[in-house]
Amino acid sequence: MTVELARIQGTPMAAELHIREHVLRVDAPVKEGGEDTGPEPHDLYDAALASCKALTVLWYARHKGWTIQDLKTTVERDASQERTGTYRLAVRMQIQADLTDAQWAELQRAAENCPIHKLMTKVTTEISTEIARGVP
Template sequence: MITIRRDDPAATRHIITIGAHQLVADMSVASGGADAGPDPHDLYDAALGACKALTMVWYANRKGLPLGDVGVAVTRDNTEERAGVYRLTATITLGGDLTDAQRAELLAVAGKCPVHKLMTAVETRIETRLA
């Protein structure tokens, strides 16, 4: 279970608890927050980047590919979000003594990470209720 609790009744900062881990979420100053942490859109976008990175590392380890450093930069274009289009671009940097074919293989694997699939190919149904 993931829990989110307001940190201070007078602030917008919230503490996210996921198992033994804690993160902070907040709104930007422009949105009325204190910018004490990433906003929910940032966390959503970061989930995609983290999933791509971890999926490539898992795959490279499984296949014995000489993957070194992995970097994923996620940029957002939300100019059409209200019209139903939310665009994310994931730019991947791979280190290690990889051939062009291995780089292409890892790029293809990144496109199949579980969060990418959730964001693009799965219908998510959300129920919101009071405790």
């Protein structure tokens, strides 16, 4: 899968992010020279965790035949020590369901094992970057 980003001409920093058939607008906050017309990269990183945990819990419950009436996931970011190597994310999931204590514990384990959580905490990510001259 390829993710593509193209700058929106006439804006200081805004761009269109293309993921499969989906298009998202991304931008930088005003304090960083953007116009804040869309989420910035840290927002997308945090959102990846929130959505992965939610979808993992919903998938797990469905797989088990359990009914989830409602679900809300909130991620609070503390980036105050990011430059010294610590980026903190606190996730709170509010789930409306009629489950036993054992089932709640299973959902907790499922949420803690979502793929993005693992990528953020247990996997070594290797990134290569190439900058090419010219018009795309």
